[in-house]
Amino acid sequence: MRLVDIGVNLMSRQFEGDRDGVLARARERGVERMIITGTDLVASEAAARAARGRAAGVELWCTAGVHPHHASDFDDATEARLRELHREDQVVAVGECGLDYNRNFSPREAQLAAFEAQLSLAAEAGLPVFLHQRDAHEEFLAVLQNAWPSLPRGAVVHCFTEGPEAAADYLELGCHLGITGWVCDERRGGDLRDAVAEIPADRLLLETDAPYLLPRNLEPRPSSRRNEPMHLTAVLAAVAALRGESPNEVAAAAWAATHAFFGLDPA
Numbered sequence: 001m002r003l004v005d006i007g008v009n010l011m012s013r014q015f016e017g018d019r020d021g022v023l024a025r026a027r028e029r030g031v032e033r034m035i036i037t038g039t040d041l042v043a044s045e046a047a048a049r050a051a052r053g054r055a056a057g058v059e060l061w062c063t064a065g066v067h068p069h070h071a072s073d074f075d076d077a078t079e080a081r082l083r084e085l086h087r088e089d090q091v092v093a094v095g096e097c098g099l100d101y102n103r104n105f106s107p108r109e110a111q112l113a114a115f116e117a118q119l120s121l122a123a124e125a126g127l128p129v130f131l132h133q134r135d136a137h138e139e140f141l142a143v144l145q146n147a148w149p150s151l152p153r154g155a156v157v158h159c160f161t162e163g164p165e166a167a168a169d170y171l172e173l174g175c176h177l178g179i180t181g182w183v184c185d186e187r188r189g190g191d192l193r194d195a196v197a198e199i200p201a202d203r204l205l206l207e208t209d210a211p212y213l214l215p216r217n218l219e220p221r222p223s224s225r226r227n228e229p230m231h232l233t234a235v236l237a238a239v240a241a242l243r244g245e246s247p248n249e250v251a252a253a254a255w256a257a258t259h260a261f262f263g264l265d266p267a
């Protein structure tokens with residue numbers, strides 16, 4: 001079974017000191033490939049450097065963009081540097097970008113401006129978009145619908161946590177959905193768990209969003225709250241159970257869907 005984690009914040013400070021161990025443990029569980037998430041300019045540049053090859057037996061690519069939390073830092077210089085990064089081979093998507101009205105670390109106007117600018121960058125670069133949305137579904141969907149005809153390669157709503165109605169909105173538009181360990185949480189993941197069976201197999205991508213979102217159902221419970229890409233197997237197991245499919249089937253479909261979406265060779 002071959003697994004690809006489409007959302008790993010590998011450049012996070014939480015992984016400093018044992019990145020190779022994190023990669024090696026993931027590789028042992030079958031996670032052969034990862035897309036490192038670029039969350040701001042510095043992290044995107046670090047991700048692009050890390051993704052130039054293979055580390056600990058894992059093949060790495062990355063996204064380059066600015067998370068809505070950092071939207072206040074998005075200026076002309078950021079845009080110019082991202083444009084350069086988007087031309088590099090190992091950079092396979094623009095983002096993460098979008099809207100996060102849960103915590104509003106950046107003002108909403110700044111979030112909207114940075115989001116729209118990055119959608120334009122995706123159109124320019126001919127790349128897919130790696131999207132983040134929290135508590136902003138209506139406005140986010142409106143911006144995305146408006147930009148959609150100009151987006152050449154579509155988009156994935158990463159860490160999708162909502163229910164069947166929101167899923168239908170994104171699927172109708174043509175989006176892919178990234179499913180994290182949120183799906184392992186029977187308490188707060190109820191809406192998402194209802195949606196997972198309805199996602200077409202060729203639109204469903206798997207991710208950990210590590211070091212965040214440690215799956216709640218791990219046995220034995222890890223001593224650390226830090227999530228790692230090796231726990232992608234827990235996400236896979238939960239998704240397979242909810243869809244009434246085998247983990248092998250879900251892994252194979254997600255592998256194919258991921259490579260098609262990011263334009264990578266599945267071999």
Ligand SMILES: [Zn+2]
Pocket residue numbers: 096131132133158159
């Ligand atoms: Zn995110």
